[in-house]
Amino acid sequence: MDSLISIAMCSYNGERFIKDQIDSIVSQTYKNFELIIVDDGSKDNTIEIIKDYQSKDNRIKLFQNEKNLGFVKNFEKAITLCSGDFIALADQDDVWKRNKLEVFLNNIDNNMLIYSDAILIDQYSKETGQELIRPDGNLVDGKCNKAFIFYNCVSGNTLMFRKELVKDIIPIPNDITFHDIWIAFLASTKGTITFTDEPMTYYRRYSEQITRNVSKDYKSISDRLKKKQNSYLLHAQNLVNYCSAFRKVDGLDDDIKNILNILIDHYSNYKKGYFNFKMQSCLKKYKDELFAIKRGKTRNRYITRYSSKNKLLKIFFYSI
Structure with missing residues (x-):
């Protein structure tokens, strides 16, 4: 239980919700972590907000890109900057349950990766009564890489994996448009994956999200x-x-x-x-x-x- 957990977070113009996410991370019941934030060229007050937290907590490390990388390559960079025994990914606009890291560390056992479902919340942090994957889809575990060919149930903001997987993850192929399915496929090929039945992340959906505005x-x-x-x-x-x-x-x-x-x-x-x-x-x-x-x-x-x-x-x- 003394393992260092690295949390890789990518930010971009996230001033609206990033405080909620950082608050949920710094208040985790498991304390031995580092928060690696890589900003992809924010034009709002995101940097100032992060630096304010940084001045109060030395576990927070901020890196700023000279040019915009896009979210997949930005996560790739963030992962390479992590030094922990385990690496968890975080989106700037979600919220974690306070015991997420503790539960994940206690339940990963010999698996390469652990994840959970997520509870959907709106822009006001109100629960919508739905989960991200269930009940329409199933969570999978074990050595189950075939399941990730057509679908994905492992969202990037809900996973934690062993550092030894980094050598396989990096570099993320250019044709891979979502990093989470790539990580899930690799983890379930190189080893096994598992999940917690309890959702450990509050996944925010709101109108400004590009993926939600399909005409x-x-x-x-x-x-x-x-x-x-x-x-x-x-x-x-x-x-x-x-x-x-x-x-x-x-x-x-x-x-x-x-x-x-x-x-x-x-x-x-x-x-x-x-x-x-x-x-x-x-x-x-x-x-x-x-x-x-x-x-x-x-x-x-x-x-x-x-x-x-x-x-x-x-x-x-x-x-x-």
Whole structure:
């Protein structure tokens, strides 16, 4: 229980909520930690707020980027600056339960990573009555890397991992758009992961978040089909990118190598839209592992087919 825990936090124009997050961290029941904050070029009062906390608590260390890195590369930098035996990630606008670090340290055992679900709160810190993953999705544990190919249940702000995983995490491939799924895949490949049944983080959702403001304004039916088509193709390309990055990880077993190869081949040719029986067979064979996170919503899957003129024609249904 004397292990040093490093907390990697990234900040950017976070003056509105960062005090709540830092307050929840400095008041943790487990005291042997360092808080590494890497600011990505804030233009508001974020730096002044952090420096005020820093003057009162020498466990807080502030680093300022000369140029904006973006949140994935900023977290990558923050992780490299950590010196603790364990590393936890923190977002600037969330809130932690006071015993989060203590609970995680007591329950990580021999696992490579530990995480939890999160309780959703609004901009006024009021609970919405929902959790981030459950009940629509499942939390997974063990050596379960196949589960992270299509879905992710390990949010970056809810995890803590062993320092020995850093050598595999860094560098985060450029095609990886979210660092948390990369970390979860690696941890469940190199070792095992676990979770606490009690959510340990309050995850804030509010209107200014970019990911919550997705416009669905369609000018016509053809415009809607075109946007849907582009969305499917973008999703296919993202899957190729992720699977290609996963495929380069050392220590993969033959099953997951085969799965990744099939997915890369299928989604690389997704624009042609042929029905891929090899893909269907793969999904049937590994369905319990591939869809362990959202099994309740994956009994029926769909494959989209396109005509030679690249127009959306039909959605083929099959059951797994």
